[in-house]
Amino acid sequence: MVGKPLKSLGYAEVTKLMSELKVPVLPRHRNLSSPLGPEGRINKLRQTVTALVKYERIELFHNRADEARGYVERLVSDARRYGDQNKEMMEMASYWLLEKQLVHKLFKVICPRFHDTFDGPFTTAYNAPRKYPSETERKQYFKRVVLELKGHPFPPLLPQASYQGKYLIHNVLLDAAMKDYYQEKKLNAMQNKKEEVTESVDEEKELDNQIKE
Amino acid sequence: MAAHLRANIFRYRLSNSGLLVAIQKCGFSSSESVIEYRNRLFDEEKKRQRDNIGRIEKIEVRYIGVPKNETLIVNKDISTPYNCAQHISESLLRISAVAVVNGHQWDLHRPLKESCTLQLVNFRSKDTIGVNQAFWRTCSFVLGGVLETVFKDDSGIYLHSFPKPDIKSGSFTYDFALKNQNWEPSPTELKAIGIEMCNFAAQNDKIERLDVSHDIALEMFKTNPFKREQLPNISNQNNGIITLYRAGKHIDISKGTMIGSTQFIRKARIASVHKILKDDSELYRIQGIALPTGFTLSTYAFNILSDRAKKLNTIGLQQNSSEKNDNQEHPEESTSKMKQRI
Numbered sequence: 001m002v003g004k005p006l007k008s009l010g011y012a013e014v015t016k017l018m019s020e021l022k023v024p025v026l027p028r029h030r031n032l033s034s035p036l037g038p039e040g041r042i043n044k045l046r047q048t049v050t051a052l053v054k055y056e057r058i059e060l061f062h063n064r065a066d067e068a069r070g071y072v073e074r075l076v077s078d079a080r081r082y083g084d085q086n087k088e089m090m091e092m093a094s095y096w097l098l099e100k101q102l103v104h105k106l107f108k109v110i111c112p113r114f115h116d117t118f119d120g121p122f123t124t125a126y127n128a129p130r131k132y133p134s135e136t137e138r139k140q141y142f143k144r145v146v147l148e149l150k151g152h153p154f155p156p157l158l159p160q161a162s163y164q165g166k167y168l169i170h171n172v173l174l175d176a177a178m179k180d181y182y183q184e185k186k187l188n189a190m191q192n193k194k195e196e197v198t199e200s201v202d203e204e205k206e207l208d209n210q211i212k213e
Numbered sequence: 214m215a216a217h218l219r220a221n222i223f224r225y226r227l228s229n230s231g232l233l234v235a236i237q238k239c240g241f242s243s244s245e246s247v248i249e250y251r252n253r254l255f256d257e258e259k260k261r262q263r264d265n266i267g268r269i270e271k272i273e274v275r276y277i278g279v280p281k282n283e284t285l286i287v288n289k290d291i292s293t294p295y296n297c298a299q300h301i302s303e304s305l306l307r308i309s310a311v312a313v314v315n316g317h318q319w320d321l322h323r324p325l326k327e328s329c330t331l332q333l334v335n336f337r338s339k340d341t342i343g344v345n346q347a348f349w350r351t352c353s354f355v356l357g358g359v360l361e362t363v364f365k366d367d368s369g370i371y372l373h374s375f376p377k378p379d380i381k382s383g384s385f386t387y388d389f390a391l392k393n394q395n396w397e398p399s400p401t402e403l404k405a406i407g408i409e410m411c412n413f414a415a416q417n418d419k420i421e422r423l424d425v426s427h428d429i430a431l432e433m434f435k436t437n438p439f440k441r442e443q444l445p446n447i448s449n450q451n452n453g454i455i456t457l458y459r460a461g462k463h464i465d466i467s468k469g470t471m472i473g474s475t476q477f478i479r480k481a482r483i484a485s486v487h488k489i490l491k492d493d494s495e496l497y498r499i500q501g502i503a504l505p506t507g508f509t510l511s512t513y514a515f516n517i518l519s520d521r522a523k524k525l526n527t528i529g530l531q532q533n534s535s536e537k538n539d540n541q542e543h544p545e546e547s548t549s550k551m552k553q554r555i
Contacts, residue, residue, distance in 0.1 A: 169336065169345045169380065170508050176381040177521045 019077035022120035023069055030067050045071055050098045052123070053106060056152035059128055062143035069123055069147060071096065076122045080111045113151040124148050126157055248361070251433045251464050255457065258425050266290050273328040276301060287325065295321045295419075295473060298333055309333040310472040310505075311347050318343050320422045321473030336477070336505045347470045348477065349378035351420065351460075352385040352503045355475055356483075358463025359410045360389055360499065368392060372465070373439045373496055376529035384484060384500040384522035390439070391497060398486050407483040407501065414478035418461040420471045430455040433464065439494075440466065479506040480515070484522035489530060500526050 014020075034040025048068035051058050058065075075096055082089040084107040093103045114122065126146040133141040146157060166175065270289040274297055276282060285297055294312035298305050298321075312319040313332040325331075334344050353375035364370045369392025376386060398406075427448040434440035447466065448455050458467050460475050481503040489498045502522045504510060510518075 165339065167345070168508070169348065170504060170510050170514075172345060172380050173383065173502070173518050174514060176383055177517055180383065180521060 019074060019081060020119070021070055021073050021077075023073055023123070025070050026066075030063055032064060032067060046096055046098060049075065049096050050102060052147060052149060053097060053102050053110065054099065057146065057148040057154055059144060059146045062127075062145045065125060065145040065147045069125060072123055072149075073120060075106070076110060076114075077120060079106050080114065083107070110149065122150055124150060247436050248462050248464075252459075252462055254429060254433050255423060255459055255464055258429055259421075259423055262423075263291075272325060274325060275330045277330055277332050279305070290324045290326060293322050293324050294319060294331055294333065297325075297331055305333060308335040308507075310335050310477055311344050311470055313343075318347065318470040320420070320470055322419055323422045336507065343470070344472070345380055346378050347472050348503075348505055349380050349385050350375075350467065350469050351471045351475070352478060352481070352501065353378065353387050354420075354458060354465055354467060354471060355413055355460060355463070355478060356385065356387045356410060356499065356501060357389075357465050358460060359406060359413050360387060361463060363406055363409050364391075371437055371439055373491070373494070374443060374466075378469075379528055382526050382528055383518065383524070384502055384526050386498050386500050386526050386528070388489065388491060388496045388498050390494065394495060396486070396497065403483045403485070406499075407481050410478070410481040410483070410501070410503075413461065414475040414481065416461055417474060417476040419474050421459045422471070423457045423459070424454050425457055427453050427455060430457065430466070433457075434466075477505045478503050479508070480504045480510075482515075482519050482522075484519050485524075487525045489525070491530060498526065 032041040032044050034044060036043065044064065045068050048058075048060065048064055049071050052068065052072055075093065078089060079093060084090065090103070093106055094100070097103050097106065110122075124147075126148075128144040128146045130142070130144055131137065131140050148154075148157075165171070266289075269291065271286050272289045274285045274287055274292075276285060276297060280302055283301060285300055287297060294309075294314065295306070298309055309321065311334045312321055313334055314325065315329045319325075336344055336348070338344065357372050357375065360370060361372060369390075371390045373388040373390060375388065378385060427444060430444055430448070431441065434444065443466070444455065451468075455466060456468060457464055458471055481501060483499065483501040485500050487498045487500070489496050500522050502515075502519050504515075
């Protein structure tokens with residue numbers, strides 16, 4: 001986002017100071033309404049971040065998932081960057097993770113999971129089906145999302161992509177049909193040409209005969 | 214609907230045909246009992262081979278593939294790749310069409326003979342060429358079974374053979390002879406045969422394989438003059454052994470691998486019937502097209518394929534006699550069979 005102008009002015013590159021997030025971030029934060037105001041919003045996000053680190057796959061409403069996703073990305077990438085010896089990093093981790101043992105999990109399980117050169121995104125978000133609205137649950141008809149940490153131990157949500165090759169039977173059949181069609185077209189064109197040539201020859205002969213007469 | 218269509222086919226049935234005479238000569242009352250006799254012989258031979266095994270030995274099968282590589286200890290000459298799949302995973306059981314044993318194609322229901330490596334192949338596996346061939350061959354085989362049942366007893370139908378499967382030719386075929394030499398099927402009749410084929414496939418019969426001696430095969434096919442003539446040639450090429458396949462009640466001779474079950478044939482359409490001259494006999498060549506389960510094609514694309522399948526498929530015919538021996542599933546002696554039949 002901030003690129004050439006700052007660097008040309010002599011500032012350090014922002015990505016060297018702060019991790020670059022590989023997930024889309026809105027220009028303005030969501031308020032996530034709460035009676036406690038901004039503090040309540042942060043508390044909600046802390047709960048979600050903790051849950052994601054704890055369970056590694058959670059399903060929730062889109063708003064909160066998308067908002068929390070950026071915080072998780074930032075937390076994991078900072079933890080990888082600074083390690084567990086850094087005091088500020090440790091404070092940050094113990095602030096965002098509400099359970100003490102999850103701080104250990106962050107540094108000892110989640111960070112070593114990613115290769116050194118891998119720089120995100122560390123999470124995946126899938127669109128989940130909504131609940132069909134009913135009279136009692138009309139408010140529940142919001143977009144839902146499944147949010148997961150990469151490298152989790154669960155079976156994949158999406159079926160594995162199957163092989164879509166040219167040797168599958170319908171592709172073989174369609175391919176052969178196409179070749180057959182063009183071959184026939186070519187043959188027809190050649191035959192038409194021959195007929196034209198013979199016709200023109202006949203016409204010339206007729207002309208010759210007329211001239212002779 | 215199907216019953217109505219079937220009634221239309223009956224229009225072309227002739228009475229007092231050669232088949233009825235031939236069957237009665239052999240001591241059968243109708244073609245139904247011929248089929249039952251064949252099945253009885255098949256069952257007896259299968260039981261005999263099973264009893265001959267004696268002491269059961271164990272072999273080691275190394276399975277390679279999803280969900281994970283495994284080693285299984287199974288019974289020699291009894292357990293089949295299908296049984297191995299039963300031990301591994303139910304979804305694998307459902308989708309596997311053909312097995313690959315030590316790198317060679319192997320029927321799902323054919324007992325394993327020695328310790329080996331095993332792979333199970335489905336229609337969407339990366340190496341599908343062999344499966345497609347097996348599918349096409351099975352379609353021809355099943356079509357033969359349908360033809361045997363769909364005509365009346367006195368129509369004089371004799372199954373001849375089917376050529377080696379070639380998917381690029383656009384259709385699978387079966388050659389057969391009818392008493393009526395001028396049969397021109399209407400579109401309704403073709404449709405009816407296609408529906409019968411789908412019904413046959415929906416029975417979900419497993420396709421069994423059995424190697425029998427020449428004598429037993431001859432006894433099974435003694436009412437069919439074409440098969441009777443083909444048998445010596447086939448057994449000579451194969452050390453006196455003839456490979457039979459059975460799906461439901463239909464038994465036929467075939468060399469190659471078949472898919473494990475008829476349930477894989479989902480959509481079948483019979484495109485055309487042509488009169489052909491093969492080895493000096495006047496035959497009908499019936500051509501069709503089919504897709505396996507899990508393959509969807511738009512009606513437009515499927516119509517393109519079925520329109521192409523209407524053209525005469527020339528595999529194994531006189532026109533390309535140079536390729537004849539390669540292409541034909543069972544090369545036969547060129548003798549006049551129709552004369553002998555009458």
